[in-house]
Amino acid sequence: MQAKFPSQSLTTLTDLVLPGETNPLNNLFGGELLARIDRAASITARRHSRRICVTASVNHVAFNRAIPLGAVVTIEAKVSRTFTSSMEIVIDVWTEDRESGIKNSAGTAIYTFVAVDDTGNPVPVPPIIPQTDEEKSRFDAALRRKQLSLILAGKMKPSEATELKALFAGA
Numbered sequence: 001m002q003a004k005f006p007s008q009s010l011t012t013l014t015d016l017v018l019p020g021e022t023n024p025l026n027n028l029f030g031g032e033l034l035a036r037i038d039r040a041a042s043i044t045a046r047r048h049s050r051r052i053c054v055t056a057s058v059n060h061v062a063f064n065r066a067i068p069l070g071a072v073v074t075i076e077a078k079v080s081r082t083f084t085s086s087m088e089i090v091i092d093v094w095t096e097d098r099e100s101g102i103k104n105s106a107g108t109a110i111y112t113f114v115a116v117d118d119t120g121n122p123v124p125v126p127p128i129i130p131q132t133d134e135e136k137s138r139f140d141a142a143l144r145r146k147q148l149s150l151i152l153a154g155k156m157k158p159s160e161a162t163e164l165k166a167l168f169a170g171a
């Protein structure tokens, strides 16, 4: 299967925060942001694999900064690493200052998607070739995140998590 670059499946969603999408503090409701993140990440997974993709795990979500009513929010979803049928997608959330246009990070998320066939069975996905320094560092760290996720899901024994053990051994 031919390898692809992260830029080939990059998904960027830019949208406003409208009144029906806020919490009582007049900031974007967390669940609304999660829905937007899931949509962007699933499009990225489909673009990379060209298969039906399901969310296997939400590995990490950080809301670093409240996003106020009326803000312009941009969500960028990129494949950071692929394994056999699974893909780790890293999602960056940005707000844009209305006057200066300066982008501020509002959060990050890491999701795992699995490509499946018509009967829901996992199928292989193309390998990924990271290009930028950030893509390379996210690629390098993805295996230990996968091992941690599998341990938390009860699908891997801690004793089998070689990459994670190496991280702590070096600490």
Ligand SMILES: CCCCCCCCCCCCCCCC(=O)SCCNC(=O)CCNC(=O)[C@H](O)C(C)(C)COP(=O)(O)OP(=O)(O)OC[C@H]1O[C@@H](n2cnc3c(N)ncnc32)[C@H](O)[C@@H]1OP(=O)(O)O
Pocket: 042, 052, 053, 054, 055, 056, 057, 082, 083, 084, 085, 086, 087, 112, 114, 116, 120, 121, 122, 146, 149, 150, 153, 155
């Ligand atoms: C012509 C076409 C027209 C099409 C037109 C129709 C369009 C129609 C579009 C419909 C599009 C629907 C898109 C809905 C998108 C949602 O809404 S997803 C909704 C929420 N998610 C779900 O319902 C998924 C439910 N879970 C599952 O189906 C199964 O658990 C999964 C995810 C497929 C995994 O199955 P499994 O039997 O556990 O398989 P297993 O081989 O153990 O694991 C597969 C891979 O997942 C990894 N994995 C499993 N669990 C984890 C975990 N917790 N953490 C990390 N990795 C994990 C494994 O390590 C493995 O990775 P690889 O080593 O293969 O890379």
